[in-house]
Amino acid sequence: MRTGLWLVGARGSVATTAAVGLLALRAGVAGPTGCVSELPAFASVPLPAWDDIVLGGHDIVHTPLEKRADQLADAGVFSHAVLSAVRPGLTSVDAEIRDGYHPATHTGSQASAGKRLSEDIRSFATRHNLERVVVVNVSSTEAPTPELPEHADLGLLEAALEDPARAVLPPSSLMAYAALRAGSPYVEFTPSAGISMSALRGLAADLGLPYAGSDGKTGETLLRTVLAPMFTSRALRVRSWSGTNLLGGGDGETLGDPTKVNSKLESKGRGLAALLGEEVTAPLHIDNVPDLGETKTAWDNVSFEGFLGARMNLQFTWTGYDSALAAPLVLDLARFTAAAHAAGQSGPLSALGFFFKDPMGSDEHRFAEQTRLLHEWAGTL
Amino acid sequence: MRTGLWLVGARGSVATTAAVGLLALRAGVAGPTGCVSELPAFASVPLPAWDDIVLGGHDIVHTPLEKRADQLADAGVFSHAVLSAVRPGLTSVDAEIRDGYHPATHTGSQASAGKRLSEDIRSFATRHNLERVVVVNVSSTEAPTPELPEHADLGLLEAALEDPARAVLPPSSLMAYAALRAGSPYVEFTPSAGISMSALRGLAADLGLPYAGSDGKTGETLLRTVLAPMFTSRALRVRSWSGTNLLGGGDGETLGDPTKVNSKLESKGRGLAALLGEEVTAPLHIDNVPDLGETKTAWDNVSFEGFLGARMNLQFTWTGYDSALAAPLVLDLARFTAAAHAAGQSGPLSALGFFFKDPMGSDEHRFAEQTRLLHEWAGTL
Amino acid sequence: MRTGLWLVGARGSVATTAAVGLLALRAGVAGPTGCVSELPAFASVPLPAWDDIVLGGHDIVHTPLEKRADQLADAGVFSHAVLSAVRPGLTSVDAEIRDGYHPATHTGSQASAGKRLSEDIRSFATRHNLERVVVVNVSSTEAPTPELPEHADLGLLEAALEDPARAVLPPSSLMAYAALRAGSPYVEFTPSAGISMSALRGLAADLGLPYAGSDGKTGETLLRTVLAPMFTSRALRVRSWSGTNLLGGGDGETLGDPTKVNSKLESKGRGLAALLGEEVTAPLHIDNVPDLGETKTAWDNVSFEGFLGARMNLQFTWTGYDSALAAPLVLDLARFTAAAHAAGQSGPLSALGFFFKDPMGSDEHRFAEQTRLLHEWAGTL
Amino acid sequence: MRTGLWLVGARGSVATTAAVGLLALRAGVAGPTGCVSELPAFASVPLPAWDDIVLGGHDIVHTPLEKRADQLADAGVFSHAVLSAVRPGLTSVDAEIRDGYHPATHTGSQASAGKRLSEDIRSFATRHNLERVVVVNVSSTEAPTPELPEHADLGLLEAALEDPARAVLPPSSLMAYAALRAGSPYVEFTPSAGISMSALRGLAADLGLPYAGSDGKTGETLLRTVLAPMFTSRALRVRSWSGTNLLGGGDGETLGDPTKVNSKLESKGRGLAALLGEEVTAPLHIDNVPDLGETKTAWDNVSFEGFLGARMNLQFTWTGYDSALAAPLVLDLARFTAAAHAAGQSGPLSALGFFFKDPMGSDEHRFAEQTRLLHEWAGTL
DSSP states (O other): OOEEEEEETTTSHHHHHHHHHHHHHHHTSSOOTTOGGGSGGGTTSOOOOGGGEEEEEEESOOOOHHHHHHHHHHTTSSOHHHHHHHHHHHHHHHTTEEEOOOTTTOOSOHHHHHHHHHHHHHHHHHHTTOSEEEEEEOSOOOOOOOOOGGGGOHHHHHHHHHOTTOOOSOHHHHHHHHHHHTTOOEEEOSSSOGGGSHHHHHHHHHHTOEEEESSBOOSHHHHHHHHHHHHHHTTOEEEEEEEEEEEOHHHHHHHTSHHHHHHHHHHHHHHHHHHHTSOOBOOEEEEEOGGGTTEEEEEEEEEEEOGGGOEEEEEEEEEEEHHHHHHHHHHHHHHHHHHHHHTTOOEEOGGGGGGBSSOTTOOOOOHHHHHHHHHHHHTTO | OOEEEEEETTTSHHHHHHHHHHHHHHHTSSOOTTOGGGSGGGTTSOOOOGGGEEEEEEESOOOOHHHHHHHHHHTTSSOHHHHHHHHHHHHHHHTTEEEOOOTTTOOSOHHHHHHHHHHHHHHHHHHHTOSEEEEEEOSOOOOOOOOOGGGGOHHHHHHHHTOTTOOOSOHHHHHHHHHHHTTOOEEEOSSSOGGGSHHHHHHHHHHTOEEEESSBOOSHHHHHHHHHHHHHHTTOEEEEEEEEEEEOHHHHHHHHSHHHHHHHHHHHHHHHHHHHTSOOBOOEEEEEOGGGTTEEEEEEEEEEEOGGGOEEEEEEEEEEEHHHHHHHHHHHHHHHHHHHHHTTOOEEOGGGGGGBSSOTTOOOOOHHHHHHHHHHHHTTO | OOEEEEEETTTSHHHHHHHHHHHHHHHTSSOOTTOGGGSGGGTTSOOOOGGGEEEEEEESOOOOHHHHHHHHHHTTSSOHHHHHHHHHHHHHHHTTEEEOOOTTTOOSOHHHHHHHHHHHHHHHHHHHTOSEEEEEEOSOOOOOOOOOGGGGOHHHHHHHHTOTTOOOSOHHHHHHHHHHHTTOOEEEOSSSOGGGSHHHHHHHHHHTOEEEESSBOOSHHHHHHHHHHHHHHTTOEEEEEEEEEEEOHHHHHHHHSHHHHHHHHHHHHHHHHHHHTSOOBOOEEEEEOGGGTTEEEEEEEEEEEOGGGOEEEEEEEEEEEHHHHHHHHHHHHHHHHHHHHHTTOOEEOGGGGGGBSSOTTOOOOOHHHHHHHHHHHHTTO | OOEEEEEETTTSHHHHHHHHHHHHHHHTSSOOTTOGGGSGGGTTSOOOOGGGEEEEEEESOOOOHHHHHHHHHHTTSSOHHHHHHHHHHHHHHHTTEEEOOOTTTOOSOHHHHHHHHHHHHHHHHHHTTOSEEEEEEOSOOOOOOOOOGGGGOHHHHHHHHHOTTOOOSOHHHHHHHHHHHTTOOEEEOSSSOGGGSHHHHHHHHHHTOEEEESSBOOSHHHHHHHHHHHHHHTTOEEEEEEEEEEEOHHHHHHHHSHHHHHHHHHHHHHHHHHHHTSOOBOOEEEEEOGGGTTEEEEEEEEEEEOGGGOEEEEEEEEEEEHHHHHHHHHHHHHHHHHHHHHTTOOEEOGGGGGGBSSOTTOOOOOHHHHHHHHHHHHTTO
């Protein structure tokens, strides 16, 4: 089952780590720690093998993949020894990265841009004799997008895309459109709009294509979806849940931009009330702290009430390498989505909510229940 | 369904808080926060109502319940306002507390002591016209008990009990024996031996009595059974899980005794390897810090490995009132165990593993799965 | 040395706790924990005795002091037993609280308001036969004040004060003006403008009055001024110092207002660069979390660099009762300031920088050095 | 001022990091972060320059220094780039390391061993034309030593040393003896006995040699000596101070040995009561957690009482590379001790208490005061 994994933002930290990781797994210089799809429970699911996955992608920057990988090794995300072992493979991946779409530099209509993006994916599939290509967006988070009538009606949307004077879709959504038009399933790993617009979701359904998203769950939110059900199962009442996230790296810089951080804060906040069954005071901050480099630290303070009004407290700090947390999930998502496509599934893959802060096609945020649903679903593939 | 709840250690912090709480719930001066059995999901389970539960118990100390309750209110476990509202009720509970068994002061055989303890329970049932009495041990943790052949053979055991020169059972197990002989289900809320001996478990089966235990899960271990499955579900490898517990109050004092703390440490440690699927470095301390009063603080440091060997970290601190965490679970256990007895169940109630660090009749330590099992089982009652 | 302590915001949490505390010290039902001026090292400084201090003040609300004290006792700031012992005294203090100045309700010129405020202080002094009255502002934090030319020139200022159409001074500064005109030293315990304007500082100098401020140092900033010198003394380079403050109570509400929180954030931020000798990334948040009640929690994450570029980390959490931390300092400040006035000192009391986040008359933020300076100065009184 | 720095335990983590660091400073590939002696305030103190310091030492293991350095670079203590730049220098240092003394492998009297150790130091001095050699012990912590009459009387001691059937001194103290007999100042950087015995201290005085120690203050204790004075200066009463230390690396292994950890726990505990002015509950643990590698994490929980009995809390976690924290202090100590020797000082260098958990010749544990004393003393050199 030869499968393409097309990464939007292919030269970023997450994509580079995914590439290094896939090559390292294939070369046997790293084990599958962090790869959910390699757990024994999924052994009989017909997933593409590591050897069957070919990488390519789009990006708007031109930093060579090797250089990005050197920086990540210096920052401790993986060792220089692992990097040395996969250098030749990285060069091959680099050769499969095409220019991404950027509204500031593109001339002509979004339709023409979309056609070119689609063609990049199709020719990648042909060149490598791939049965399917899964497109995963791991590019920088965009600012929230104002809703337009075109987002809800494919006919209006496609007409507007032809107009060179308009840019009716944010880059992530144009990319989702291009993916669908190339016959590819689409996975939104960021909080950007991507495939969330109803016109695009309808198109996916019409074309019989599956999709999944959004916003990979790798740290603070993962813990919240693990811990909140403990309180509700024990009838303890959470009174406030305060959080601070410190991020270095490119992600910190992007989210240091107040317009862009809102996409993330909304995505992070949505689940908590659902998990707790009521709104609670929940101040949440994301701070750009460049010196932290590739690491991120989250601190949460949970104030809760127990029997007879007793006031009690839980605090946690989570410190990790963002890319090391995200990259294996990207590989997992490519495999599960490819298998779903092979099995003829289309529309939102709600069972993949396990991977996301803001799961599409599901209101289930409880991590243990998401785990159960993933395993159950995978058994049907 | 008039039900007795017989508390061993009836003048301790947990029992006193349970008594104040039950009376407060009944008087409508407190809500059921922390009471699992009051969750909407259990609304149709035939549990005894708060009004149907009558309290009594054994203790080896004679501090009036009101005095203990005053101390707990001063320490912030509940408000003086709540206490004022339930004072008369406490006096009635006080009148139902009988002298407990203490090997140092008892003269005569353990059989005679057991007979007297049984009789206390039976006459309580008669006096209050109770359909059944659930016995719950919330007394101080005992030192681990050396195994004896008598513990595995009821005939040998009962012969040994008759010998005034021997004390073949620790107090908790003599109490379990007395409970069974009084026709009562038994719940072990501490890490003491209690009903764990095979001779006693066999007796419960013979008599058609259910039992449950052991060691109520209220803090650090609760969190571990919630968090560990996150790591395994995400294929992250925990490398070490270090913990420190600071306890004030009587519990701190008891567990400051190196022989007694071992019962607790063993009980706490057993689950972690089961949860993680392998042994990990897991230093664990319980310190007696008297100035903390009724609160306890746990600090855990989890070092784990992710994709490509990335080393990451989770730390948490949990600060709570031990009695406020434990007391509602004692009430829940009394209700669920009474309902199980009414439904004709006997032997270990494995579905109550949800409440325990070291669940009897079950190897399942994952909290979310325990929650599911509890709900499923309750639906069958 | 009969001394008045006139509290602006006399019905607030800090003032009420100061009043309860002073009365409790006098009645011998509480010890002087938290009172710096009671340390043995200050035994020979001619400070007013607890028995010599009379309380009064201004406030714009009318909640009886006893009611406020009941709320604080319920919230755990002090015990109901202590409160019972001082109730009669609180009634006497209540009788000495006068209406504060509020621009929204005042009609007429600020000069007339100032005259009335001054008169309140003078008559208090006369009524109680006081040698001096120290005025301490513990009212709610104001939004930052735009600078005006009048703030730098007493002549211009007093002319503007006469104009009923203008409100040239924020309430704290009008209060400082009134204090000075009543012959009273002034202490600014909040980050509000108070006496900071050069026209008012000049007036204090002209009148031979001492003053001190600003913004009492009771938590996160106290720790920062203790910890930062450790890094510099050890030649360790702090790379970022991130902080989050969670506050309940009225202070949380006031500081939840984005315009008012800026006064506080500025006051907190100023010292860090001075302490570290360079600007570092230092995101800082103050969140209003009402359910925390009278407690506040600060979390700081310090990322620092050591030998050969090694990256290391310090985190702390500080949880305390804001009023219990601040109130004894208010009493200390009253005593030290009274002694300074008695000794004929005027202008900024830089040695009192020990008590403040943003010390007037001093650039010294290092806590240990501030301690040394305070002791040295007190020795000269 | 050509100066030798003779490291006992010269192939350990601290010594290797000190060697790499000294060479890196000399080569200009690293800055002096973490080196106290390079602070501007010490610019005019006549300290040996980095270029004037020659390294040598004793060790009982034979792992090449380069190999140890490779391991430390892999563990993240310093970068591979820094290591590459200093590799040739390391080879030269390696050539100056001689076999250390180990009681299990030594045959003959301790006197003969001592003579050989002394001779190693003397010939190092001659070979490199050194004005003096400072000996610093950074070898593994020893178990506490039982006191013997010989430890208090030089005559008895030297007689006993001649007896091949006895081993009257632990290795660290034999090394201190050898250093003194070679005319070298001695610095005890570990909690081992070293020069603490009165016979050896007397010998140093007789020979006009300075010494310093003991037990480098690099983490939890550093913070305690910074934070404790904050509580006392503010009249806040610490009620308990609980600590847990998690250590990987060789230090973790050594201190995982219950007999050896006692030296460290005693050294760490001594200061707290002195700092707080009273004994407080202070449980303290050191756990061996191998997967932490070269890092160590300390968690402290401080429970304190404020005004009117309010109970409050401070917690901190400190995570660092043990060797990166210790190594620059070793270089600092060599420089300051050399300068003191050059200035004719002898006996305990109490001003160097700044560097130690258990300062010799001083009862001052407050870090800020130690800082002041160090600066004052350095000004006299």
